[in-house]
């Protein structure tokens with residue numbers, strides 16, 4: 001059964017008089033528990049693809065169905081709820097809130113989930129442990145290195161145990177040891193039943209996934 | 223962590239931004255509140271001053287026969303009137319409900335007499351009250367202090383060739399001229415003013431008065447109400463509101479009101495702009511932040527809650543300081559502006575309430591539009607702004 005169904009997905013950006021075809025007529029079925037790599041040269045539309053899947057962006061054309069829900073027929077708030085329930089998003093450039101601490105950034109998805117203080121604390125400790133950043137938990141996001149920020153971004157995406165993880169270059173700023181730790185984590189999560197889609201340039205990442213989607217000029221070529 | 227923790231941390235950790243926001247809100251609320259208090263007190267002050275500038279209520283005997291034409295008093299008829307008012311009855315005016323609004327009561331007994339072949343008008347008055355109500359009188363010499371002193375109008379002085387300290391025989395009694403009133407262009411020019419009790423004795427009219435001029439303060443009470451209450455208390459008298467005086471006063475106070483409303487509006491507008499720029503000095507950062515909130519699954523109202531909590535806390539702090547500030551500023555400025563030393567300015571508890579409402583509305587007006595815009599934006603777009 002397909003978990004994520006993508007039909008005729010297209011996205012055009014209008015830059016003044018210029019039109020960028022960032023996504024051209026993409027059709028894919030992604031089943032439950034898949035572990036996918038998305039590759040392609042810079043500017044080929046990988047980030048665009050991910051943000052469309054996560055409902056952060058509206059397509060010019062086409063549809064994305066998650067668990068049979070047609071995402072772009074929903075209101076903005078409904079998409080937000082869907083995202084909260086299903087999707088953890090790791091951004092290419094982290095997007096941490098710089099006046100919040102590591103813990104507070106990671107807890108953001110739980111601030112609206114109605115979890116008790118105690119539950120929040122337990123989930124926080126667990127995920128910080130997993131991404132290896134417990135010792136920095138009271139530091140402001142501003143004061144972290146790129147690799148540390150990346151791990152905070154990953155922890156934030158994973159804390160509420162979403163069914164789908166969309167990660168844009170999640171190991172781009174990490175040394176190979178820490179990178180491997182994250183990839184191990186992804187593998188465990190996948191074996192626990194999560195669907196994972198990772199944008200990457202890294203062959204090592206690609207090798208550990210089960211399927212590879214390759215983009216070129218917004219088209220899916222493989 | 224709860225949503226409000228995000229707001230609190232934002233306020234706490236973005237110190238410069240928070241200080242700027244609170245300060246601009248403080249200035250806005252302070253200026254509007256101060257202006258409101260000042261203009262309110264000044265309106266009251268102007269209103270009272272105008273109310274005491276001449277009479278706005280006239281009390282005359284109830285009669286069909288005799289029409290007193292006030293301001294241009296008909297001499298002939300006054301002399302033959304028999305049903306004058308009683309001073310004792312007039313005193314009952316202090317028993318009306320709004321007696322604290324009665325500022326000046328100036329009773330008068332007019333008697334016509336002839337001296338050296340010239341017809342003269344004698345006005346028995348209570349000098350203290352008379353001087354207060356006739357603020358336009360310019361007196362040369364002194365206000366009579368003892369019973370045998372009189373004040374004369376300019377025409378009386380000229381016709382009879384009189385000077386200060388000269389004596390004058392009225393009804394076989396000798397009076398000394400304490401001073402004369404410079405030209406008023408009214409009946410006063412032809413009158414001789416002496417103390418009321420002396421006049422009553424001299425002309426054998428004990429306790430009688432012809433009329434009384436009253437200045438009522440009607441800033442917080444309609445004049446009709448005072449007239450009504452006074453008529454009730456003085457059944458033998460006809461109580462009339464002097465429409466002309468009242469209209470002129472109302473016009474003056476209203477134009478001041480309009481002026482202060484205008485100035486307040488301009489200040490409000492400047493305030494909103496000031497707070498707007500404080501709130502939106504880092505709009506791109508805010509947009510990105512809202513993009514993150516959306517990306518982690520927050521709905522519009524949850525984001526609004528975070529930002530409104532922030533704005534509300536800042537507004538409260540600003541309003542608190544502004545209330546205290548306006549209290550002190552008005553206490554310093556009011557005595558200078560109104561020359562009234564006895565203005566008892568107790569701390570009015572409605573001030574902080576108004577301040578908080580004002581503060582929150584200014585902040586909300588300045589803050590809601592950009593929030594709304596950011597929420598409408600696709601999160602991916604919001605995140606790219608930087």
Ligand SMILES: Nc1ncnc2c1ncn2[C@@H]1O[C@H](COP(=O)(O)OP(=O)(O)OP(=O)(O)O)[C@@H](O)[C@H]1O
Pocket residue numbers: 013014015020021022040041042043044045046047048049092603606
């Ligand atoms: N908001 C936008 N407005 C205009 N053009 C955009 C916008 N976002 C992306 N693009 C353009 O769309 C194309 C695809 O961009 P995208 O970010 O998806 O590429 P990418 O494959 O993620 O590249 P990279 O590997 O460098 O991250 C690029 O040409 C980019 O310039």
Ligand SMILES: [Mg+2]
Pocket residue numbers: 046047048092168
């Ligand atoms: Mg990208």
